[in-house]
Amino acid sequence: MSVYIIRRLLQAIVVVVAMSIIVFSGVYLIGDPVDILISDDADQEDRQKLIESLGLDKPFHIQYLTFVARALEGDLGDSFIFNEPALLLILDRMPATLELAVASLLMAIVFGIPLGMWAGLKPDSFFSKSIMAGSILGFSLPTFWVGIMFIMIFAVIMGWLPSGGRGDTTEFLGMEVSFLTWDGLSHLFLPALNLALLKISLAIRLTRAGTREVIHQDYIKFARAKGVSTRRVILVHVLKNILIPVITVMGLEFGSLIAFSVVTETVFSWPGMGKLIIDSINLLDRPVIVAYLMIIVFMFIIINLVVDLMYSVLDPRVRLQDVKS
Amino acid sequence: MIRHMTRFSVALVVAAVVSTAAWAEEIRIGIYSEPSSMDPHFHNLGPNNAFMAQVFGRLVEMDHKQKLQPGLAVSWKTVNDTTWEFKLRKGVKFSDGSDFTADDVLFSFDRASNYVGGNSSFRTYLKGKTFKKIDDHTIHISTESPYPLMPVDMAQPHIISDSATGTGKADVNKGLATKDFNQGTAMIGTGPYKFVEWKKGDRIVLVPNPTYFGTKAKWSKVTIKPIPSAPARVAALLAGDVDMIDNVPTTDVERLKKNKNVVLSSGISNRVIYLHMDQYRDGSPFVTDRDGKPMAKNPLKDVRVRKAISKMINRDAIVARVMEGLAIPAGQLLPEGFFGVSPNLKPEKFDPEGAKKLLAEAGYPNGFGLTIHGPNNRYINDAKIAEVIAQMLTRGGIPTKVVTMPKSVYFKRASKGGKDGQPEFSFILVGWGSGTGEASSALKSLLTTHDKSKGFGASNRGRFSQEGVDKLVIEALATVDDPKRQGLLAKATELAIGTHQGIIPLHYQVNTWATRPGLKYRARTDERTIAMDVLKDN
Numbered sequence: 003m004s005v006y007i008i009r010r011l012l013q014a015i016v017v018v019v020a021m022s023i024i025v026f027s028g029v030y031l032i033g034d035p036v037d038i039l040i041s042d043d044a045d046q047e048d049r050q051k052l053i054e055s056l057g058l059d060k061p062f063h064i065q066y067l068t069f070v071a072r073a074l075e076g077d078l079g080d081s082f083i084f085n086e087p088a089l090l091l092i093l094d095r096m097p098a099t100l101e102l103a104v105a106s107l108l109m110a111i112v113f114g115i116p117l118g119m120w121a122g123l124k125p126d127s128f129f130s131k132s133i134m135a136g137s138i139l140g141f142s143l144p145t146f147w148v149g150i151m152f153i154m155i156f157a158v159i160m161g162w163l164p165s166g167g168r169g170d171t172t173e174f175l176g177m178e179v180s181f182l183t184w185d186g187l188s189h190l191f192l193p194a195l196n197l198a199l200l201k202i203s204l205a206i207r208l209t210r211a212g213t214r215e216v217i218h219q220d221y222i223k224f225a226r227a228k229g230v231s232t233r234r235v236i237l238v239h240v241l242k243n244i245l246i247p248v249i250t251v252m253g254l255e256f257g258s259l260i261a262f263s264v265v266t267e268t269v270f271s272w273p274g275m276g277k278l279i280i281d282s283i284n285l286l287d288r289p290v291i292v293a294y295l296m297i298i299v300f301m302f303i304i305i306n307l308v309v310d311l312m313y314s315v316l317d318p319r320v321r322l323q324d325v326k327s
Numbered sequence: 328m329i330r331h332m333t334r335f336s337v338a339l340v341v342a343a344v345v346s347t348a349a350w351a352e353e354i355r356i357g358i359y360s361e362p363s364s365m366d367p368h369f370h371n372l373g374p375n376n377a378f379m380a381q382v383f384g385r386l387v388e389m390d391h392k393q394k395l396q397p398g399l400a401v402s403w404k405t406v407n408d409t410t411w412e413f414k415l416r417k418g419v420k421f422s423d424g425s426d427f428t429a430d431d432v433l434f435s436f437d438r439a440s441n442y443v444g445g446n447s448s449f450r451t452y453l454k455g456k457t458f459k460k461i462d463d464h465t466i467h468i469s470t471e472s473p474y475p476l477m478p479v480d481m482a483q484p485h486i487i488s489d490s491a492t493g494t495g496k497a498d499v500n501k502g503l504a505t506k507d508f509n510q511g512t513a514m515i516g517t518g519p520y521k522f523v524e525w526k527k528g529d530r531i532v533l534v535p536n537p538t539y540f541g542t543k544a545k546w547s548k549v550t551i552k553p554i555p556s557a558p559a560r561v562a563a564l565l566a567g568d569v570d571m572i573d574n575v576p577t578t579d580v581e582r583l584k585k586n587k588n589v590v591l592s593s594g595i596s597n598r599v600i601y602l603h604m605d606q607y608r609d610g611s612p613f614v615t616d617r618d619g620k621p622m623a624k625n626p627l628k629d630v631r632v633r634k635a636i637s638k639m640i641n642r643d644a645i646v647a648r649v650m651e652g653l654a655i656p657a658g659q660l661l662p663e664g665f666f667g668v669s670p671n672l673k674p675e676k677f678d679p680e681g682a683k684k685l686l687a688e689a690g691y692p693n694g695f696g697l698t699i700h701g702p703n704n705r706y707i708n709d710a711k712i713a714e715v716i717a718q719m720l721t722r723g724g725i726p727t728k729v730v731t732m733p734k735s736v737y738f739k740r741a742s743k744g745g746k747d748g749q750p751e752f753s754f755i756l757v758g759w760g761s762g763t764g765e766a767s768s769a770l771k772s773l774l775t776t777h778d779k780s781k782g783f784g785a786s787n788r789g790r791f792s793q794e795g796v797d798k799l800v801i802e803a804l805a806t807v808d809d810p811k812r813q814g815l816l817a818k819a820t821e822l823a824i825g826t827h828q829g830i831i832p833l834h835y836q837v838n839t840w841a842t843r844p845g846l847k848y849r850a851r852t853d854e855r856t857i858a859m860d861v862l863k864d865n
Contacts, residue, residue: 037738041371041448043768045782048451083363085505150558157566165566166559167552168529271554273528286735
């Protein structure tokens with residue numbers, strides 16, 4: 003087991019290094035941010051100075067090696083735009099994004115799995131059919147449009163919830179969080195729901211499909227024949243068996259919730275990482291782009307690992323072996 | 328009856344309380360772009376400078392029309408050909424209570440011009456100048472040759488307190504790191520507002536600075552929220568989450584005009600949108616004949632062709648249709664009322680017949696092929712304007728293709744993407760905002776001969792070059808006498824644009840702010856959104 007984990011972490015490092023080369027050279031190819039950063043009034047000499055001060059006049063391999071040398075000391079470089087360490091900038095924004103992602107994931111699980119089971123257990127009822135129709139909408143409506151509609155309906159027309167921003171935050175485990183105050187919660191609800199819609203639909207569909215399959219299995223029939231209560235059959239025998247695909251997909255989706263909630267963050271002015279990465283790409287802030295993607299890659303690997311570990315807990319047939327092939 | 332009376336008087340008292348409370352009101356402003364830093368010397372960039380103006384003072388200030396006003400300096404004059412004297416305001420205190428003196432000025436200028444590790448473009452305004460303290464409230468600034476733009480330059484760098492302490496290395500940036508400003512410990516200024524906190528991406532909070540020397544700030548608390556997405560910004564205003572927004576999208580203006588809960592304030596900006604043409608090389612990469620084959624001779628070098636292109640463009644149509652009326656047709660670098668503007672240059676009239684004639688005269692009766700390149704996320708409706716220009720030119724006999732791209736890619740390619748660091752394109756759409764509020768910076772950067780060693784023609788991406796223009800600009804830059812310099816700049820503009828059509832001006836942008844009823848914004852030509860210019864409408 004521990005060999006397995008160590009091996010997975012080593013793989014992670016290889017992927018992170020490969021990622022850094024790809025991203026670094028990609029941004030290098032596009033060009034330097036000097037023409038966007040500098041004021042119109044600057045003359046050629048000022049421009050040259052800026053290029054030199056950012057180290058952009060050196061050849062690619064030198065720039066990359068300097069970056070690697072500093073990265074090994076834990077310094078991923080200073081943002082061109084903010085003049086602060088890229089890593090700190092990202093970590094500073096991370097709690098906001100994590101909070102949003104966790105809230106959405108919770109919504110997806112709390113709404114998605116029960117609704118999906120209902121639809122799977124009573125596939126012919128009108129309610130189940132409405133759930134499935136609703137999940138199609140959840141899949142197909144673009145996040146951007148839904149976000150704007152939420153704002154129009156709940157903030158502009160009804161005036162129930164704020165239109166954006168993060169609201170009051172309080173300190174919790176060393177992080178700034180919104181969910182502990184009423185104001186913070188009211189700011190969190192709409193963006194989290196917006197982000198969760200797709201995931202809820204996904205959870206509904208996966209759960210329903212799993213339920214439909216499991217419900218006809220022999221062990222369910224046997225459990226019923228044995229006289230086990232319906233409640234226990236559903237909550238233990240069915241639920242446990244349908245969870246494996248749901249956990250896999252939700253795990254990966256959690257990663258993408260964190261990494262790519264750009265659209266929702268932009269629409270709701272949520273001060274998270276997605277907002278930061280989009281701005282950095284627009285301004286070619288290479289240190290931030292590289293650091294961000296490296297962190298994200300690392301995070302995906304960890305999430306995958308956690309998902310694999312959860313399998314072995316849920317399904318005794320799955321053994322985490324060091325597969326040598 | 329008595330009961331009614333009491334109720335009435337209670338209502339009166341409540342009304343009185345509410346109206347006094349209204350004098351100590353808070354304001355929340357939704358802005359399009361957030362400052363990248365609180366460090367006033369780190370980055371000479373629009374959103375940063377706009378924000379800084381609320382917290383820090385400068386020797387010379389610019390009002391909403393970019394006219395120079397006394398700031399931390401009460402007066403300035405030349406003492407001889409190459410030396411300017413600035414008399415500093417007495418009795419000014421920083422927000423931490425320390426006195427403002429000439430030492431603070433020298434300290435700030437030293438930090439700004441030797442800034443390490445940033446996009447230190449304030450050097451632009453400080454280099455080549457020697458600063459000397461005469462007494463606590465007098466400074467002499469000397470240059471090698473006569474320098475008329477001194478007051479304009481002094482309206483740019485922000486003055487910080489020399490008693491501020493920070494966590495940086497003592498020999499780098501005076502020991503004041505960017506972090507010290509972002510966290511607020513070094514945010515000690517002489518501006519009308521005092522910094523409270525900055526939560527990146529979420530909000531910046533200001534309160535009135537009790538030590539401010541001018542009229543006290545009227546808002547008891549200012550919250551600036553960055554909301555970059557245009558529909559979200561409008562929605563925030565409609566939902567009442569903010570009291571004002573800037574950069575109202577042109578597509579929403581018509582609708583908002585009809586909304587009783589929104590007041591629009593708009594005003595012309597110092598930004599001209601123009602076309603630059605490759606005027607220096609034959610075989611220009613994006614100029615072809617009608618069949619798409621390269622041309623030996625570059626038709627854009629012929630002034631008649633450039634004038635013909637200008638006549639093919641229906642500026643009124645662009646303003647009315649693409650810009651929804653939020654622009655003003657342009658005939659030169661800056662709109663009327665700015666320093667150095669020529670009264671004789673008017674926007675070119677739409678004249679397809681005249682264009683045809685000029686093209687024929689120049690030897691291209693059948694036209695030729697062209698590609699227009701432009702950014703798609705830099706100026707208001709930039710990609711749409713490029714498309715419309717291409718259609719107008721195609722109708723006029725110059726079949727034109729359109730290529731637009733994000734600004735992060737565009738500007739580098741437009742400036743030096745071609746062979747040997749030459750401009751890559753032949754025909755481009757660009758904009759220029761005159762931060763200094765007068766014509767010399769635009770003339771110098773766009774229309775003088777590109778010369779790296781002298782710092783001329785830095786943004787002359789068409790490499791327009793006329794000896795006469797160069798001479799006039801150089802003369803103007805050394806003429807301290809204002810009326811005379813004004814005349815020289817106007818003459819240079821007439822020659823460069825009127826006679827030689829070095830660039831084709833299209834329009835001046837009009838910026839729009841939207842507020843809740845009861846407020847209005849004093850539109851600024853420099854496009855800044857600052858709390859001091861949010862006014863009560865009564």
